[in-house]
Amino acid sequence: MKKSSRSKLPDIKTSIFTTIGNLARQHNAIDLSQGFPNFEADRNLMDLVSNAMHKGHNQYAAMPGYFGLRETISGKIEKLHRRYYHPESEITVTVGATQAIYTAISAFVHPGDEVIVIKPAYDCYEPAILVNGGIPVYVQLDTNGYQIDWEALKNKITAKTCMIILNTPHNPSGRIFSKEEMLTLQEILKPTNIIMLSDEVYEHIIFDGRQHESASRFPDLATRTFVCASFGKTFHVTGWKMGYCAAPAQLMKEFRKVHQFAVFCVDHPVQRALARYLKNENHYLALNAFYQKKRDFFLNGLASSKFKFSPSEGTYFQLLDYTNLTREPDEDLAKRLIVRHKLASIPISSFNLDHRDDKVLRFCFAKKEETLERALEILNRL
Known part of the structure; x- marks a missing residue:
């Protein structure tokens, strides 16, 4: 060959x-x-999409996403997690969370860079690292409750580590990383320049009165993190492939350089519908x-x-x-x-x-x- x-x-x-x-x-x-x-x-959501189509929103949306949707996402995150993301420069609407994850990795992982992956891990992370010439470095959760060995993770960090991928709520184990665990991770990463990719697609599916500890809740983590989320998972429309990514402006600037040439923009009428649907907080x-x-x-x-x-x-x-x-x-x-x-x-x-x-x-x-x-x-x- x-x-x-x-x-x-x-x-x-x-x-x-x-x-x-x-x-x-x-x-x-x-x-x-x-x-x-x-x-x-919800039939109401589907009707909103249909209405948006009939109102003529059938051409390209803005490259980072319909601004009204980005504004609504910003407000949602600020209310839930007390972190403000500017809708103009810090939020991008994506073709599902998978595209957000792939784009963040593509924007920052160079050949020879190491990316820490916590196993068991959803299967889209490693191929994205490998196709960009990166090297996955693994930290395996234990068999007793899928807990993480933070000392083992700390020991995996080298001068070549450029990114760590976290998934909470965690697929496939169904566990949630606690506030104490997120604070531990924050302390481990604080002296480094490592970027974090936080896969939070199940952010609104939490049980028994627990709290989703988004990376956006923790000041130092938030300054280095791409938070990736999914409307498809949240609103039972996985086939729509609609998600979003939130990150500080300096990170999002690089993200959008890849995003604009990978997909440019995503489904316009669906974005219009979601912007209205999200106004009712009870929907999520x-x-x-x-x-x-x-x-x-x-x-x-x-x-x-x-x-x-x-x-x-x-x-x-x-x-x-x-x-x-x-x-x-x-x-x-x-x-x-x-x-x-x-x-x-x-x-x-x-x-x-x-x-x-x-x-x-x-x-x-x-x-x-x-x-x-x-x-x-x-x-x-x-």
């Missing part, structure tokens, strides 16, 4: 989401694997109770099963420990559940360092109650 045609990602294999999704469709399985709801979004503040009801329904239905679990603290995912059932590898069990029992989940080893197998599967409970009932019948028969 000629040098010019060599792959930039030679070791990247088909995503576990694609593998499991294809198998689930092939066997007509109940799909609790991928993170998307199987219920409709009520999500905690909405999803906690689903989580509790799912876990109560497993009370007499052989699975072990700690209730998810946030996100719409729940990990189930299956060691009372079998010791087989998690990928084997996940595939067997699809083929034999018609139920799809995600094996977590795919996201761990060296494919560490904790004997847990991840289930998405962002589903209709009747879907969860059918899944529970299967899980309780195992």
Whole structure:
């Protein structure tokens, strides 16, 4: 093969989401694997999009996003987290959080730079680092509650470290990084010039009265952080691919240099609709109770099963420990559940360092109650 045609990602294999999704469709399985709801979004939101189209908002939006939406996002963040981001220079609307994450990495990671990735990690981080010539450096969460060893993280920092990626609420574990943990991270990073990328797509899905500790709440972290978020996750419209990124102006300036040539701008009528929809705070503040009801329904239905679990603290995912059932590898069990029992989940080893197998599967409970009932019948028969 000629040098010019060599792959930039030679070791990247088909995503576990694609593998499991294809198998689930092939066997007509109940799909609790991928993170998307199987219920409709609010009709009012869809009507707002339609109205925006009919009012003629069908051409390019401003490159950083419709200003009215950026203003609303700024107000939301300031009210929730007491941090002001200027809508003109510090907020950009993106094609989902994934584009925000990829753009931030592309803007700052140079060949040979090291990026600290906390495992298990969502699978879009590492390819973005690698394709830009960066080197992922891993810190693995432990098997007991997915806690982080802060001393181990500190020891991973070198002169080549340019970025650290944090995800809270954390996918796939469902845990939330506490205020104390965020303060610890702030102290570790304070003497450095390391940029932080904070993936906060589940910012509005928090349970049991807990608080989402956004990086924007912590003064030193906020000055070095890209906060990436998702309207798709928040408003049950993952197919719309709508997100945003907030960061200090000097960081956002570089972000937009990449953004403008990657996508330039995102869906204009949807931005107009979201700007109006976000005015009603209840549309996102009520999500905690909405999803906690689903989580509790799912876990109560497993009370007499052989699975072990700690209730998810946030996100719409729940990990189930299956060691009372079998010791087989998690990928084997996940595939067997699809083929034999018609139920799809995600094996977590795919996201761990060296494919560490904790004997847990991840289930998405962002589903209709009747879907969860059918899944529970299967899980309780195992």
